[in-house]
Amino acid sequence: MEQVGFIVWRESVEALLVVGILYSWLRASPEGRRGLPWLWGGVGAGLVLAGALALVLLGISSWLSDEGQEWFQALMALAACALVVQMVVWMRAHGRGLKRELESGASQQVGRDHWWGLLALVMIAVAREGSETVVFLYGTVLSSRESGGAGAMALAGLGGFAAALLTFWLLQLGGRIITWRRFFRLTEILLLLLAGALLVSATDRLISLGVMPTWVDPVWDTSWLLGTEGGLGKVLADFAGYRAYPALSQLLVWLAYWCAVAWLLRRASRAAAPEAGRAKAGAAA
Amino acid sequence: MNSSMPAPVRRAATEMRAWIALAALMWAGWLAPMSAAAADMPVYTLTFKADGTFEPARLEVPAGRFKIILVNESSEAVEFESLPLRKEKVLGPGVTSFVVLSLSRPGEYPFFDDFHPQVKGTLVVLPKN
Numbered sequence: 001m002e003q004v005g006f007i008v009w010r011e012s013v014e015a016l017l018v019v020g021i022l023y024s025w026l027r028a029s030p031e032g033r034r035g036l037p038w039l040w041g042g043v044g045a046g047l048v049l050a051g052a053l054a055l056v057l058l059g060i061s062s063w064l065s066d067e068g069q070e071w072f073q074a075l076m077a078l079a080a081c082a083l084v085v086q087m088v089v090w091m092r093a094h095g096r097g098l099k100r101e102l103e104s105g106a107s108q109q110v111g112r113d114h115w116w117g118l119l120a121l122v123m124i125a126v127a128r129e130g131s132e133t134v135v136f137l138y139g140t141v142l143s144s145r146e147s148g149g150a151g152a153m154a155l156a157g158l159g160g161f162a163a164a165l166l167t168f169w170l171l172q173l174g175g176r177i178i179t180w181r182r183f184f185r186l187t188e189i190l191l192l193l194l195a196g197a198l199l200v201s202a203t204d205r206l207i208s209l210g211v212m213p214t215w216v217d218p219v220w221d222t223s224w225l226l227g228t229e230g231g232l233g234k235v236l237a238d239f240a241g242y243r244a245y246p247a248l249s250q251l252l253v254w255l256a257y258w259c260a261v262a263w264l265l266r267r268a269s270r271a272a273a274p275e276a277g278r279a280k281a282g283a284a285a
Numbered sequence: 286m287n288s289s290m291p292a293p294v295r296r297a298a299t300e301m302r303a304w305i306a307l308a309a310l311m312w313a314g315w316l317a318p319m320s321a322a323a324a325d326m327p328v329y330t331l332t333f334k335a336d337g338t339f340e341p342a343r344l345e346v347p348a349g350r351f352k353i354i355l356v357n358e359s360s361e362a363v364e365f366e367s368l369p370l371r372k373e374k375v376l377g378p379g380v381t382s383f384v385v386l387s388l389s390r391p392g393e394y395p396f397f398d399d400f401h402p403q404v405k406g407t408l409v410v411l412p413k414n
Binding site: 003007057058059060066131132135136138139140142143201204205208210218227228229230237243244245 | 362380382387
């Protein structure tokens with residue numbers, strides 16, 4: 001029964017992490033609060049999509065074939081990765097200048113496009129893990145109904161979700177205890193690691209679909225040192241894209257990802273610096 | 286035509302052409318062996334039994350490309366998962382699906398049911414003879 005709770009927690013925590021971080025970011029400024037309806041809209045859309053995916057996994061609906069599911073999962077992971085990076089870069093470049101920019105109204109359209117990106121990101125994050133949670137709970141509750149323990153199982157599932165909500169709340173608390181600047185940095189790194197993990201999982205699917213080469217497979221075997229079946233290896237796999245048997249192409253994609261992120265962030269910081277300087281000069285005058 | 290372009294534009298165009306050529310070369314490089322492997326592939330079956338075990342728990346296959354049909358006979362949802370095999374597949378109660386794998390390296394690849402982590406199995410890839 002603890003296992004049921006744990007699995008539900010594990011499946012919901014990734015989505016709650018994304019939603020939780022974006023929520024704290026948005027809440028930090030009155031301008032960001034305008035994005036909150038988009039955030040909750042994304043959660044709602046994600047739940048609908050999760051339900052639709054769950055019907056496929058349960059074999060009730062077949063709007064996606066087996067190969068279609070693989071493609072869909074791969075594309076969802078790629079889109080989520082791109083949206084996370086875009087979001088982090090945008091926050092880095094506009095975090096300080098957001099207020100003036102929105103007030104001036106000139107970039108209202110840019111802001112609107114950004115909110116759509118936010119909605120899509122939240123939707124994917126919720127749908128990806130949500131569908132598996134639905135299927136898992138459905139199966140667990142259904143099978144324990146025969147043995148009369150359905151209520152207990154449903155309760156265990158709720159307990160897992162409550163634990164995930166607690167994680168969400170701790171994250172919010174974290175945003176209050178440590179300085180905003182540090183919280184921003186920390187969550188930025190967390191999201192970028194997660195985006196890297198999403199990218200690697202997408203390459204896994206693309207390789208097994210046969211549309212991505214491996215070149216050398218595997219480049220190394222570190223399963224003796226850190227396996228990915230459980231414990232730390234599994235956490236690193238889920239949240240940072242660690243693999244015990246990576247293919248060369250995956251390794252190159254992962255390295256290219258971090259180079260691209262470093263370059264984009266440096267460019268965004270450079271763009272933000274003169275803006276902040278101008279703001280300071282304006283305040284002095 | 287090139288001579289009328291400013292130097293930086295010309296350089297950028299040349300650079301872009303080089304990238305496109307490189308991409309095409311890489312594409313051709315891995316498509317060639319793929320089409321050869323797509324022919325008849327062996328098929329195996331892995332069953333998630335109602336009593337919470339894999340049947341067989343040790344599945345032996347020759348190196349190469351093959352298909353495993355996954356049958357969930359249990360009344361709960363299961364998730365066939367293996368990072369070494371690059372696979373993750375959720376199956377609702379009573380659902381049948383499949384995975385296609387391509388493994389050239391002989392050895393043992395562990396897999397498990399992510400919804401029941403104590404349920405484990407091993408895929409043994411034998412060297413091609």
